[in-house]
Amino acid sequence: MEDQNNNKKNAQFSIEIKPDIAKGVYSNLALITHSPTEFVVDFVSNLPGYPKAEVVSRTIMTPETAKRLMLALQDNIGKYESQFGQIRFASDQQKITLPFGGGHGPQGGNIS
Numbered sequence: 680m681e682d683q684n685n686n687k688k689n690a691q692f693s694i695e696i697k698p699d700i701a702k703g704v705y706s707n708l709a710l711i712t713h714s715p716t717e718f719v720v721d722f723v724s725n726l727p728g729y730p731k732a733e734v735v736s737r738t739i740m741t742p743e744t745a746k747r748l749m750l751a752l753q754d755n756i757g758k759y760e761s762q763f764g765q766i767r768f769a770s771d772q773q774k775i776t777l778p779f780g781g782g783h784g785p786q787g788g789n790i791s
Contacts, residue, residue, distance in 0.1 A: 704722065704724070704735040704736050705724050705735070706723060706735055706736065707723070707724065707725055707726075708722075708724075708725050708732065709721065709722055709723065710723060710734075713742070713745075716741070716742075717739050717740060717741060717742070718739070718742060718744075718745035719737065719738075719739050720737070720739075720740070721734045721736075721737050722734070722735055722737070722738070723735065
């Protein structure tokens with residue numbers, strides 16, 4: 680039984696990234712909303728000279744995956760700041776909360 684558990688811990692899997700996904704999209708704003716069963720992250724591009732901000736990507740994930748993402752971001756931001764220095768916000772306003780409805784979940788959303 681212990682060998683089976685060790686094999687599960689050492690199991691690896693392959694991840695493929697298609698070229699159109701690998702090039703990525705630029706986002707300088709994220710809208711995060713949730714329901715009891717999922718988190719929705721809309722990545723937005725808000726550029727000067729354009730009349731509207733545009734959602735460039737949407738990711739829907741389970742609450743467990745969202746928490747794993749949060750922990751991975753905390754870890755990576757810590758590593759980044761230890762190498763390059765503290766990340767500073769452009770303004771004192773770090774988070775704006777918006778009341779979302781209409782399918783985005785009853786809990787509201789955050790802009791990050």
